Amino acid sequence: MSPLLLLLSIVLAAILSSAMTWALHPLLSRYALARPNARSSHKTPTPQGGGLAVISATLIVASIFMALSQSIELGIPASVFGATLFIAAVGAADDLKPIPVLPRLVLQTLAVGTVFLTAPTNLHIVPAYPLWLERGVLLVAGLWFVNLVNFMDGLDLMTVAETVPITAALVTLGLTGDLDPMISLVAAALGGAMVGFAPFNRPVAKVFLGDVGSLPIGLLLGWCLLELAYRGHLIAALLLPLYYLADATATMLRRLIAGDKIWIAHRSHFYQRAAANGFTVTGVVGTVFALNLGLVGLALASIAIPSSTGRIGLFIIGALAVTSVMSWFARRR
Template sequence: MSSFEILLSFIAMGLAAAISAVLIQVTRPLLLRVALAKPNARSSHRIPTPQGAGIAVTAATLLAGGIVIVMAGAPDLTVPLIVFGASLFIAAVGFVDDIRPLPVVPRLLLQAAAVAAVVFVVPSDLKIIPVSPFWLERGLLVLAGVWFVNLVNFMDGLDLMTAAEAVPITLAIALLGCSNHVPAAAALVAAALCGALLGFAPFNRPVARIFLGDVGSLPIGLLVGWCLLELAMRGQVAAALLLPLYYLADATVTLLRRMARREPFWVAHRSHFYQRATDNGLTVQRVVGEVFGLNVVLVLLALTSIAFDSAIADIPLLLAGAFAVAVQLSRFSRSPPT
């Protein structure tokens, strides 16, 4: 990645932050009327709060990324239009679900269509496991992508939580573009998404004035998943697992526990570890701060994995990441001493 492309990433980040903040200010009065999230048994908020800031975050990411790419005119800064199209499509699905909840099966099928479009746009000569059959790997990636999109949505249940997770990941991916470990286009989109979330953060800090909604969490999950896929396709599987490891662990362990208890796992609930932490007395600021700190640690482990570029070194780094996440989950699940 050239110094010019690095400059473009910073421009995209700043432009996306500005667009996101302005659009939130403009759209919030309308969202107060049409997309008000009222407290329920799953909620962490106590007063009705508008949702739908994801409209601004998604629009800012795609606008800033698209503008900078067009202005640059560089052949290696071509983002497949299908990625932008799939992001808009899944954002529309999320917006409909915010206004009038969709049935589970149609919602998952629509999400799967968006994920499949992104997965199959990756060049066919790129594979994570070279000996695996193409259609088997791509099929499994679609399933993993649908789960990743949904877990980002599941984990968006606390003020600033999505920003605390996605900002370190997207910033790391943008930096990895400097060393060509991800394509320049993916690094630029990650930088734009990072900026859009930074523009959103002041409005979502406790007590939040506005929420992302599904219209934001779903395309964020899709775009972050695409960036991580680009990283994994270039041989950095350990780094691609380490970066989102807290989200993967919290959501997956919670799902498996609910299934083991024969609970209707598709129904909204408050049993994620970060939710149990607030129920156990930790403040929202404390929980989000600890998640952000953990994600910084995971970013450092991922960067170390890439620096060593060795399968042997990846094992202890993955174990270290898993241990750090396990400690955090254990802490969140315990009541603090009185």
């Protein structure tokens, strides 16, 4: 994949996302206001649905550059892009009028399942296990990843601070030949679209992503990370989103043990507790962004190191860094 092509896709996606967010803002202000609830960090009604611009810019730019690059096979992206549009539609409907938990979960499962049903049968992360078992585990993991991105999108710029470092790492791996150029192109478009959205989402946010943005962003990121794992880089695929994985999973387990209904809105994620404990929004997001840059460095190093022991060591370092940040967030300043 040409570096110039990737750079152009980033710039074009950023411009298109920014222009579309600006154009959609009056409409979202009228029809899609997010009113403060138990999960919210904002105190006044704020338009949501800016993710419509992010996802549209991502898919448009990625499709254009794929069409220009005849060396890229379009079969898999077509099904993934279709699933992305479907789950974005589910998110948009939920933004306008909340969908009950069970139907929403079924619809999300259809979208995530499409990604695995269309994946070639020769792709295996752990060849020792039957394909049906691995795909079943991945389906559950994919569904959880889509939702945890949604759960973690509860603070201004938080998803930007997560998505931009991950996509930057995926673009870098595409340039070094460690990742399929198709994946790096999608990552470049998504990263650029998030950069274009960022000025509208910085504190105090003028517009939120909404479920129409967070759900398909989770699907696209999950697909890119899955492709990275299929290339034999499982440790890197786990390191890149490790803060989101750890915060969301630890919070869910803690609430389950406490007997809470995990589908009810709440403010007990570590990044939310940090805001309640005296951290500024900028301080929380800046810390997460810096942590993610460190995780990117560890992920890239894990690919360069041939030793499995060395890769596991890097993962442990990343896990300790994430645990330290979460513990720091949980303490009152």
